[in-house]
Amino acid sequence: MRILVCVKAVPETESSFRVNASGDFYEEAGLKFRVNEYDLCAMEEAVRVKEKLGAGKITVVSVGPKRVEEQLKKAMSLGGGYGVRIDDSAAPARDALSVASLLAAWAAPQKFELILCGVMSEDLQRCQVGPMLASLLNYPCATTVVSFQISEDRGKIFCERELEQGAREKVELPVPALLTIQTGINIPRYASLSNVLRVKKMEIPALPAAELGPTRSCETLLRAYVPERSKKCEFLEGDAASVADRLLEKIRSRVKVL
């Protein structure tokens, strides 16, 4: 089976964020990046499919500047054979449809049978790129997938989608298909040393975004700013013992639970 996994490099969410000089996105300088957690789960699923079928080819793709090569390789070290970076310094602030257009232009001729994406990126949480890529490639698609099986003749995929309040929806799709993977579907493995060393030595081809033809767009980013902090939160400062004392007093005066 020819499997594609799409991964994104995202900043650590615990970081402290600032707005960039042009005032329309977050400033990258000073941030530490890692593989989007949802995408890492997608990568793990791809490796499991290949292991189960006993054969297959896993390609990993990321759109972004040179720095995303590190996260691309990190994802590949779980068991991806090939990696491609669509070279685009504008990628982080691009709207979802233009990212999906680049991916689609590159992926269409390769006829992947299964494409796995994360449900969303941790930084932007738009949940758009995966389903849009499916639309542009004319693939059926299921999102928020928490388990899936491929039929023996490899013609169908049975998925469970996660809905609200613990509900599940069962879906059957014909192959080729695109799935967006929800966290919790697996616990991604630690990369083996041999895989880490294998990937480290690999040259990752960089495909200039401009060579992939015109992209479509779906929104305009006007500006970004740090929102005003809510003033309703009262911070209790001091050493642990005095904070605990004042806290218990406040709890007792406001709700009768102690």
Add this chain to the structure above:
Amino acid sequence: MAREIFAIAEHRDGEVRPETMELLAFGRGLAEAMGARLTGVILACPAQKLARQLAAQAGTDVLAIESKPLAVYNAEAYIAALAKIISERKPAYVLVSHTATGWDFAARLAVALQGSCSTGITGFRKADPICFLRPICNGKILAEVAPLPGTVSVLSIMPGAANPVAAKRKGRVEISHFDLRDPGTKNLGYAKAGRGAMELGKAEVIVAAGRGIGEQDKLDLVRRLAECFDKGALAASRPIIDAGWLPLERQVGQTGQTVHPRLYIACGISGALQHIAGMSGSELILAINTDRDANIFNIAHIGIVQNLHQFLPVLIQKICARKTPRPSNS
């Protein structure tokens, strides 16, 4: 003629979903701001009962589309039906809930319509053009986006972005019958995950652990704090459930449970929007986190910037000095 705004209803098991009422409330606010007309759109088969329920509850006119493939949710059938009605009625905006169902069809609908698409929206600002607000980086940055001029715009609205209000009148219902092809993707039905009783709803105090607790053995400290309260329960945000440290029925948030305890203690929880959607209605919210910028402090009433591993033992000792802890049911 005034422009129209469509709000697409979600329903399951013969009931309109609660997120739809919030979506219609958001739609009403947007319609008032731009002098537009709000129409609720429901796709179902049979459609009449659900359409009437929606029109009565929301007090909006409802357009129902009835077709066999719409008997249960199906993305391909939804997209085909919506693309047809949208190209006929040409609404300015199509509002969808930012839920698992919304994520499934909103972006693909926008591509099919060659329209604009802005998701995860929590508000709008009246300007020319109207711009929409999207929290990014876990709420630490707010982005303003605008649809492309001259296109129909699909917007997905975060649950909780607006509060439903009681209907002042009963909306009218119009039903259209569409002939839709059988989609290639099949919905095989629904299941309930997890067998555990949904105990969290009964708890007076919920003590919830998040990624910030660090290691699995630190969960014990959070559990002990929960046991200090007579009607206390241990819960967690998504990363703890994903890691397998606690079962699914302990999860609070959009994909877990929505809770309204008297006291909610968030331990090491950053405040992802999906988590907040499940607990922001708590009476008193206490957050303990080492990251002073964490979004959880935007909704907490009391904030404590301390290391959990040092602070919780002190707090537990002070509570227990007054009473004997009881074993929790966790």
